[in-house]
Amino acid sequence: MFEKIMKAPNRPALVIALALFAMAAVTYWDASRMAARATYGMNASAASYFVCLFFAVLGLGHVVSAFQAASIEVEDIDMKAIGWVGLALAGLIGSIWLGAGFILGSTLLFAFTARAFGRRAFLVDLVIGALMGLVIFLLFNKLLSLALPQGPLERVLF
C-alpha cells in the first residue's frame, strides 16, 4: 500500500517544493552576507531569514501533499500557442533591447499574440498592431509627456 503511493507522487508538487527550497537557500545566502547595523531590535536581514524559514516550511508542506492521495487535476496545454505568446513577448523585449522603438515592439507583440489565439491574417494584424502602437506613442509622448522608448521609426516620423 505504502509502496503504491510512493510510486506515483504528485510530480508538480515535488517540483514546486524543490523550487521553494531553492528560493529559501538563495534568500538565506543573501541574508547571511548582510552586515548587522541595528543597535536595538532586528537587523534588515531578519525579515529575509523569516521568509527563508517560511519557504522551507511551505516546501515541506508541498512534499507532504505530494504523497497524499488527492492530486491536482492538470489539463493538457497547447505548447504551440504558448510558444506564439512567447515569441510575441520576445519580439517586444528584442525591439526595446536593440533600440528599435516602442511602435515596432508593440506591432510584433500584437500580431504574434493574435496568432497565438488562432488568427491567420498575419499581415492585417501587423497593420493593426502598428496603428495601435502609433496611437499610444503619440498619446504618451505628446499628450501625457511620458517618454516611451524611441527607435529609428519614431525618430523619422517625429
Place this chain on the structure above:
Amino acid sequence: MDAINFLIHGFALAIQPSNLIFAAIGVFIGTAVGVLPGIGPALTVALLLPVTFKLDPGGSLIMFAGIYYGGMYGGSTTAILLNTPGESAAVVTALEGNKMARAGRGGPALATAAIGSFVATLIATVGLAFVAPFLVKVAVKFAPWDYFGLMLIAFVTVSATFGSSPLRGLTSLAFGLWLGLMGLDQLTGQARLTFGVPQLLDGVEVTTLAVGLFAIGEALYVAGRHLFKPEKPIPVKGSIWMTKEDWSRSWKPWLRGTAVGFPIGALPAGGAEIPTFLSYTMERKLSRKPEEFGSGAIEGVAGPEAANNASAAGTLVPLLTLGLPTSATAAVMLAGFQQYNIQPGPLLFAQHADLVWGLVASLFIANVMLLVLNLPLVGLWVRLLAIPLPWLYGGILVFAAMGTIAANPSVVELLLLVGFGIVGFLMRRYDYPVAPAVVGLILGPLADNALRRSLQMSLGDPMVFLKHPSSAIMIAIATIALILPFLFKGLAKFRQDED
C-alpha cells in the same frame, strides 16, 4: 454629525466638472473591463497607474474607484448572458442568472442585478462614510505593534482562511513577501536580494507584478487551453423591466446581500467571493420558491449581486482608514495612493480631508452613473463581446507592455514582467491564488517596518507584541485563523480568486 458636513463638502468637490469627467471615465472603463473577459479592475488600475502619474491625484483616485465599482457592475452582464463571469465575484450570479436568460428572462435578471448593485452600493457607501470616521478615531491610537498585528490578520485571511487550499494560498503570499524584500531596506538602506542588479535596488513595482500575473499570466493560460472558442451571448428578449413579482422577490435579497457583503468586505477578510456564496446559500434557504433554484431563481441573482457590490464598498473602509488592502484591486489602489506620496490610513482623513471626502462623494455619483450605464445601455456593453478574442488579448498585452515601459523604460523591467507572467501562468495552471502575492508585495515591507519599529521602541523586547492587549488579541486572531483551516479542512470550501 461630522460625517454629514464632510460629505456635503465632498459633494461640492465631486460635482466640479473635472472630477465628474474622471468619475464618468472611471465607470465607463470599469464597466467595459467588467464585461470583457481576461481583464479585471485590478489589472486595469495597475495599467493606468503610470498613465495617471502626472494627473491630479484626486481625479485619478476618483477614476480608480469608478473602475472598481464599474467592474463589479459589469461582471454580472457576461455572467447572465454568456455564463462566463467577467469577474470572479460574479461566478455565483452566473448560476441562476444564466438559467434565467436561457428561459427568456434575461432582461429581469440584468435589471435585478443592476438595481440590486445600485441599492447595495448606495447603502454600503453610506456605511463607508459613517464607519470610516469612527474607525479613524480608533486607528490614530494604533502603535506600530497594533499595525503589525493587523497586517498579520490580513496576511492570514487573504491567503489561508478562505482559499481553496491554505498551503497554496500561503505559498502565493510567501512569493509576494519575498518580492517585497527586494531592494533597499527602508530603515537601514541595505540592499536585499538585488543580486547586484542596479535596477532591482528600487524594489519590485506593484504595477509590474500585477500586470505580469494578471495580464500576461492570463493570456498564456487562455491561449494554452484554447479557452477562446467564441460563445454567442443569449439575446435579451422581451421587456428588460421587472414584473411586480420580480420586485417583491428581489428587494429583500438586495438588503440581505448588502448586510452580508459590506461587513465582510470591511473586515480584513478579503474578497468579494465569500459574501456572494454566503448570500446565495442564504437566499436558497429563505426563498419562498426554493424549487426554482438551479433553474433560474431571481433571488439567486439579486442577493449575490448586491453582496459583491456592497463588499467592494466595504473593502474601501480598511483601505482608506488603515491603509490595509484586502483584495487585489484594493492593493493596486493602495499603490495608486502611494504614487502620489499619499499614505492611506488615519492621517489621510486629517491631512487630505478634501481628497477623501471628495472621493467618497464621487462614489455616490459614480453609482448613479453606473445605474444609467447598465440598465438602459446594457445592449451596448453586450456588443463589446463581439471583439474577436485574438485582438482583445493582443490589445491587452500591448497595453500591459505600455504600462510597464512607461513606468520604467528598461529591459530588466520587461524581463521581470515576462517572468511574473510565467509565474502567473503556472499559478493558474496549478490552482494557486494570485491575489495573496500582490497583497504580500505591498504589505510585506510595511509589516517589516512595523515589526522593527516596535522592537526599536521596546529596545528589542519581543514581548512588546503580547504586553499590549490590542496587538496580543490581533496576533491571537491571526494565529487562530491560520490554524483553523488546517484543523477543519471542510471549512475551506470557499474559493477565493483575484477580483
